[in-house]
Amino acid sequence: MGMTRRNILSMGSAGLVAAVAGKAWGQSFPVVLNQRYPDPSVEILDPSFAKYRIYSASVEKLATGMRWAEGPAYFPEEGYLLLSDIPNNRIMKYDEVNETFTVFRSPANFANGNARDREGRLITCEHSVTRRVTRTERDGTITVLADRFEGKRLNAPNDVVVKSDGTIWFTDPLFGIHGNYEGEQAEPEQATNVYRIDADGKLNAVITDLVNPNGLAFSPDEKKLYVVEWKGTPNRSIWSYDVGADGTASNKTKLIDAADFGALDGFRVDRDGNLWCGYGSNGALKEKPISVAGRDVYELKGKSEDLDGVMVFNPQGKPIGFIRLPERCANLAFGGPKGNRLYMASSHSLYALYVGAQGAV
Structure with a gap:
């Protein structure tokens, strides 16, 4: 049975769970979350965002059945999106022509961030066990680009971006090795750095003063590099760096502070320089509990239902602007034939929305 909104509503929750289990992700699964135009999920926080909201475009749920969706990368030549399902140790593929959702690679060495290089090849951050950055060649073979720095293993390569000169930049926090849910627990051997891989393969530690750097992206002119600091003080933050002609990063400046206890994660930049950021609760708890059914319960400082989205x-x-979603968005990518379809990897599911913006890269 094809997945349509009509038969999903008729199934009820138990039927939906059964339908998406097993190999149901290979079926078409577009679900429009809101029927009204304009979609009330797309919130204008400043009048300048109005031009990016398409009046007759709605948030669509394209696929589900993942445990933690991350690292989307779009391939325009083939018209598909790849994204990681980290705890399930696989990379998934959404074909936007056939509207199918299938397994691209399994096992995937607990892949996290993915990117397309300037020659159309897949760059992947394998953030546990192998703890390396790889390139998938056109014949399917895998080339290791980086797995050690100064003789010691990398921590857990997380997110990656490719600059127009072909250099590859990635973050290396601890998430893939600090537990056994998204990989295998292990001791770190490095500081949590941001690295650059040059055309000759040399690995350089470009930024060394961030605690667990996460998402990263360049401004449209590539003169600035933006990096999420997951352990920012007092809140998660995005820092801006000036990028020199020699590939150095300097003039560290705080651009964004998630003062509402939002969980800044992965993000992308559009051609106008706006930052479209995965968002959700950072999990911080209030200092004092409240009584719920006779129990003391510590609530979140920032509620998920208020923060989940972009x-x-x-x-x-x-x-x-804010795009409200029913699940926390970890990362996103611009795609579609015209680069104006925003793909949002969000916890268990993949969502999409056509917008009046195009990705910068």
């Missing part, structure tokens, strides 16, 4: 900031760091 927060859009202008180049000055001001929030201008």
Whole structure:
């Protein structure tokens, strides 16, 4: 049975769970979350965001059945999106032509971030066990680009971006080795750095002063590099660096502070320089519990139902728009034939929305 909104509603929750279990992800699964135009899920926080909301475009749920969706990368030549399902140790493939969702690679060495290089090849951060950055060649063979720095193993390569000169930049926090849910627990051997792989294969530690750097992206002119600091103080933050002609990063400046206890994660930049950021609760608890059914319960400082989605900031760091989702968005990518379809990897599911913006890269 094809997945349509009509038969999903008729199934009920038990039927839906059964339908998406097993190999149901190979079926078409578009679900429109809201029927009204404009979609109330797309919130304008500043008038400047109005031009990016398409009046007759709605948030669509394209696929589900993952445990933690991450690292989407779009391949325009073939018209498909790859994204990681980290705890299930696989990379998934959404074909936007056939509207199918299938396994691309399993096992995948607990892949996290993915990117397309300038020659159309897949770059992957394998963030546990192998703890390396790889390139998938056109014949399917895998080339290891980086797995050690100064003789010691990398921690857990997380997110990756490819600059126009072909250099590959990635973050190396601890998430893939600090437990056994998204890989295998292990002791770190490095500081949590941001690295650059040059065309000759040399690995350089470009940024060394961030605690667990996460998502990263360049401004449209590539003169600035933005990096999420997962352990920012007092909140998660995005820092801006000036990028020199020699590939160095300097003039560290805080651009965004998630003061609402939002969980800044992966993000992308559009051609106007706006930052489209995966968002959700950072899990911080209130200092004092409340009584619930006779039990003391510590609530979240930032509630998931208020924060889950995509927060859009202008180049000055001001929030201008919010796309509300029923699940926390970890990362996203611009895709579609015209680069204006926003794909959102969100906890268990993949969502999409056509917007009046195009990705910068």
